Structures are given as C-alpha cells and as structure tokens.
Amino acid sequence: MEQYLVCLFSYLLIIPVSVLCYLPVQEHLRYSEKKIYAVTAAVFVSTAPVFAYIDSKVRAGYNVIFILYCFMVYLIYRRMLYINTAKSLMVFLSAMVWMSYSANFTVLADRIIQPESPVSDSIISSVIQLGISIAMTAMLSYPLRRYGSRIISELDDKRVWYLGCGISSIFIIINSFISPQKYETLLVNNVFLSFVFVLTMTFALHTLLCFIFYYTTSGIIRSKKTEEEIKLYAMRESCYVKQQRYINENARVRHDFKHTIRTLKELADNGKYYELTSYIDQFFEGLPENETISYCKNYAVNAVLNYYYHFAKQFNIKIKWQIDIPESTPVKDVDLCSIIGNILENAITASRDIPENERLIQLTAVTKHNTHLYIVATNNFNGIVRLKNDRYISTHRDGSGIGLSSIESIAESYGGAADFRHDEKSFYTNVVLTDKNNSVTC
DSSP states (O other), X not given: OXXXXXXXXXXXXXXXXXXXXXXXXXXXXXXXXXXXXHHHHHHHHHHHHHHHHHHHHHOOGGGHHHHHHHHHHHHHHHHTBSSOHHHHHHHHHHHHHHHHHHHXXXXXXXXXXXXXXXXXXXXXXXXXXXXXXXXXXXXXXXXXXXXXXXXXXXXXXXXXXXXXXXXHHHHHHHXXXXXXXXXXXXXXXXXXXXXXXXXXHHHHXXXXXHHHHHHHHHHHHHHHHHXXXXXXXXXXXXXXXXXXXXXXXXXXXXXXXXXXXXXXXXXXXXXXHHHHHHHXXXXXXXXXXXXXXXXXXXXXXXXXXXXXXXXXXXXXXXXXXXXXXXXXXXXXXXXXXXXXXHHHHHHHHHHTTSOGGGOEEEEEEEEETTTEEEEEEEEEXXXXXXXXXXXXXXXXXXOOSOHHHHHXXXXXXXXXXXXXXXXXXXXEEEEEEEOTTSOOOO
C-alpha cells in the first residue's frame, strides 16, 4: 500500500507540470479555461491512480510507465492549444526539466531530514518533492506569463523551438543521470558535496541558457519587426518617388504649356484642323499619369495599398476597396500595415490559382467611435484549403503559412480578434482592433 501511495504522489507532479505548461499559452487556448481545467482534472483523476497502481506493481526500469503517462498527458495538452507542435513540445519539455530538478532537490532534503530512509520508498520524500514542485511553479509563474507568452505569440520559427526541445531533453537526461542509483552512497566520503555541486552547476547552467534563449528569441523577434518596418519604409519611399515624379512631370507640362497654346493657336488660325486634332490627342497622351492613389489619410496605409494595387494589377485581379482610416490611429503603423499587407499578399497569391475572370479582392477598413478598427476582406480562391488543428496553413510549397498567425497575434495584442472562414470559392478575413487604453468588448 505504501509503495502505491509513493507512486501516486509521484504522479501528482503532473499537476504543477500542467500549470507550468498552460501559463505561457493563455492566449492560444482552443477552449475556455474552465473547460480545459475540467478536462485536465477529469483525466488526472481517472488515469493517475491506474497508472500509479501499474507502476507500483511492475516497477519497470527507467520509469517507463511514468514516461508513457507523460506522453499521454502531452498529447492531451497538444489538443487543447492552437500553437504548433514545436512550440507545445518545447513548453512541455521545459516544464518537465524544472520538475526533474525537484526530484534531485528532494534527494538533498531527504538526506538531511531522514538519512536512513530510501527516497524512492518514502511517503515523506514524496510529500517533500511535491512541495518543492509547487514552490518552483509559484516561482516561475510570473516570468512564464509575462515573458514566455511573448515569445510564444511572436516567434514562429520552428527551428528555434525544436532546438529548445533538444536542449530541454538534454537537461532531463542530465538530471536523470546525476540522480544517485543508491541513495546511501550520498553518506560516503564527499559524494554528498559532489552531488550538491553538480546539481547546483546544472541548475545554474540551465537557468543561464533560459536567459540566453529568451534574449536570443527576443532579438529574432526584433529583427523580424525591423524587416517589416524596412519593407514598409520601402513601400513608402516607392510611393513618394512616384508622387514626386508626377509632380515634376506636371511642373514640366505647366512650364511648356505656353508653347502648346501658341502651337494650337497657329494651327487654328491656319485652318489646319486635322493637325490640330492630332496635336491635341498627342498632348493628352503625353500628360503625366498619377501612379499613386489616395485611399485614406494615413500615409503608411496608402503606401501599402498602392504597392499591392500595382502587384494585383500585374495578375489582372479586380479590386474593390473601401478604406476610411484616419491619419493617426491607436494602432502602430507597422502593425496595421503588417495586417493589411498579409491579408492582401495571401489574397493575391490565392487569386493567381484561379481563372482571370474570377479574380477579385474586396477590402474594407473603417474606424468606429475612435476605439475600434474593423478590417474585412474577401477574396476568391480555388476552394482548396489545408487545415491542421482547425487552423489554416499554406497550400503553396513556398508558403510559410504564418501570415494568418501573424494577423491573429497582432489583433490579440490590441485586445481584438481575427477570424478566418471559407466557402467553396471565397475566403473571408475579419479583424477587429481596439484602443489599448479603452476597455471594449469585441
């Protein structure tokens, strides 16, 4: 019976692990928090006693039963989230690393409290380990909520996340390797002090790598935002150059207009009406054409819309845009332009796969009450979609599939939301952004 209780206490460690796993992904839950907590509790209550009983009877080497249980818990956890496998696995393994420290710290505490009792067979040791795990969870809750959630939302490079998975796996193995096979050996010579030193250095190294990982990923996020800003500036520069060229050509036409009038008068006085008509036609053909269109008062948005207007025209895509965005909005220009740019880029890419006579992109962007910004888009496409965990992913080989994720992430950062739907021939995008300084319900 005591062996069973010891095993059951070890399975209780899944509770703090679950808490650590859900802290940084609060914005990416597939279901409501109440439902997730209810499901998690139901799964634990119904499965932990069974697995603990099997574990107490089988006592397989290397905690095989416990590892299988953790794998089952991860699969359930993965189904509760909208994030990809790389992110969810990294979060889960990171939580397991921190919990693996609790086992080794329990060894130290147990050697001091009850040096004659084997840790693995002691209920007191199991209680100590659970207490250390809870304390560690409380210690990590704030940084995970504040900093962990940021990189989960803004970093989409799977290579970085899988690298983190590898590092976490290494530390789990290290913690298992340094854990003494026979606890009584800790009382021999300087083994106890050596164990303390190795455990402390491992913990310190892992903590340092966590800081490095955060600052490295933050740098990647900043670099990505810088690239978006550079792209926006390039669009604005292109728009400015075209406008300046139009102004200069207009100035030239105005400067030469007196010569034009003189020529027209001479042709009219001489009755050369055919030459007069031909000259007027040539004059109008030579008039400069303004390549930029003023859609709204926001210059940055105008630059993006003009860029994608010319891009769409290259593929004979019909556009219907209604834009009413003021010069200044609570949303940063780079974020607003990123949303509109991603929507139009995806729409143009999708339109290229259908016949020219069916190509159409409709876009409406309006503000309401100076607190809400609504962006609604519809584009025709070939009806083929790829869904993974109820989320759209790219259907093109060279597509990253992160455009919609970026739109959703930016919308959520402004207290808004993004919704994507489709039918047989149309794809619909609905985005609402709110003023962060105003409490609004979307």
